[in-house]
Amino acid sequence: MASFLQKGILVSGGQVLGIVLGMFAGILYSRTLGPEGMGQVELFRSTSIIVITIVAMGLGNASIYLLNNRKVPMAEVADNGLKISLALGSLVAVGLWLVFLANPKYYGRLATPAVAIFLVGIGAQLGTNILRPLLVAQMAARRMVTVDLVIPIGLLVGGLALLAGRSLNPATMLAVQGVASFGAFVLVLVYLRDNLSWRQRFHWKLLMDMLNYGVKLAAANILMNLGNNITVMLLRHFRGDQFTDVGLYTRAATISSLAILIPSALGPLLYAKWSDTAGLARTRQAEMAARMSCTYGLLAAVFLMIFGKWIIWLMYGHEYLRAQEALIILAPAVAMLSLFNVCNNLLAGDGRALVTACILVGTVAIIATVTYLAAPVWGIRGVAAAALCGNAFTATVSLAACNRYFHLNPLKCLIPSRSDLAYVIQSLGVLVKKT
Numbered sequence: 001m002a003s004f005l006q007k008g009i010l011v012s013g014g015q016v017l018g019i020v021l022g023m024f025a026g027i028l029y030s031r032t033l034g035p036e037g038m039g040q041v042e043l044f045r046s047t048s049i050i051v052i053t054i055v056a057m058g059l060g061n062a063s064i065y066l067l068n069n070r071k072v073p074m075a076e077v078a079d080n081g082l083k084i085s086l087a088l089g090s091l092v093a094v095g096l097w098l099v100f101l102a103n104p105k106y107y108g109r110l111a112t113p114a115v116a117i118f119l120v121g122i123g124a125q126l127g128t129n130i131l132r133p134l135l136v137a138q139m140a141a142r143r144m145v146t147v148d149l150v151i152p153i154g155l156l157v158g159g160l161a162l163l164a165g166r167s168l169n170p171a172t173m174l175a176v177q178g179v180a181s182f183g184a185f186v187l188v189l190v191y192l193r194d195n196l197s198w199r200q201r202f203h204w205k206l207l208m209d210m211l212n213y214g215v216k217l218a219a220a221n222i223l224m225n226l227g228n229n230i231t232v233m234l235l236r237h238f239r240g241d242q243f244t245d246v247g248l249y250t251r252a253a254t255i256s257s258l259a260i261l262i263p264s265a266l267g268p269l270l271y272a273k274w275s276d277t278a279g280l281a282r283t284r285q286a287e288m289a290a291r292m293s294c295t296y297g298l299l300a301a302v303f304l305m306i307f308g309k310w311i312i313w314l315m316y317g318h319e320y321l322r323a324q325e326a327l328i329i330l331a332p333a334v335a336m337l338s339l340f341n342v343c344n345n346l347l348a349g350d351g352r353a354l355v356t357a358c359i360l361v362g363t364v365a366i367i368a369t370v371t372y373l374a375a376p377v378w379g380i381r382g383v384a385a386a387a388l389c390g391n392a393f394t395a396t397v398s399l400a401a402c403n404r405y406f407h408l409n410p411l412k413c414l415i416p417s418r419s420d421l422a423y424v425i426q427s428l429g430v431l432v433k434k435t
Contacts (some may be wrong), residue, residue: 007141014145019261021152023254028159029173030251030316037170039243040108042250043236044100044118044174046229047107051096052126053225055088058218060133062210065217067137072206078134078195080206085130085185089123096122106236108243114171121178124185131188134195143191147184154180220344220353223360227367227390228253231383234368238375249380251316252326253387255308259300259334260341283406290342290399290413297335304331322380329384336388336395339413343398346406355405359397363390 030038066072135144158176162168239245308327312320367390374382402408
């Protein structure tokens, strides 16, 4: 148990470190490229994220299920996964190349070699998404963390090198992203090399099983990524003369998403006993977790609304100060997303992932509709308002779903008590002793 807990802490710590390194890399690139350059880069990245999330179809997570529940040999799953990764990765790289080539006004023109390197990396990233879960199945915590840190470290080191050589621009940044993503994929292959063999035949039935489970598991993730990135795509559509608004909005969105890091890190602490409880006991613990998350989210939202201007200036410089217009509107979404994370964990733990997927369908529809109506008039403020409306819908409906299935009292999910803080302090003490 202690070993499992230590591995969990190692993985969580690695994720936090990766986010911190990514934040510093983002600061470096943002300050060097400016809102216009970052806006162009984010457009390429948002398009790629949407595509690889859809094409991956949850195959990686399905592999974990097949290994643990169906007892399929690791060699079969790994070998099949590699062949699928190479086929789908090549398809994605070529497909995105054609999309970028056919829409030069939308994406802007960048050096062809740099875009090619970026697309090779995107194909490799798809492979990493499919194969990395095999390390999860092996509980290879150190290897998982190492793979996760390759991209943020690569971005930071590559950016510093380009800055020193005075050659940092949107094209070279995309190239660095491609190289880092390819490096992470190669490292996964090195770790799985004992289970990879080209001599094995391709198992079509195994692919069908992976798709059968993967699509169900991936639905919520696809919808969440679509909701997060469709705003960027539509904002560019309505601000076709420049990339500046995209650069400003994505910096505001990045700052608000960083505020979610703490409740996400504390999640395992708050949900730790859910698997051992049921009925009224689980309901009370879920209400406590919701209260703690909402309280943090509201405090973080107020902090961002008051000090957002200085945070933007400190991180990205005065060129991005107009991003405050979007950040003030996005800030309340921190509380909403914090509440949704609790509801999502409760629903998923009870086998009701389809409920979450249905909620997110409505979320994406609201975000797309409000963005389409508001972005042409209010620009980044309209896009931020769309994201806020979508998150408000997500939090409200997910809480209503938990009220229906688990009898959560909405009022008891919002107002904290002294016992909540005492529980967290006590749980932290137990966690430290076990590690």
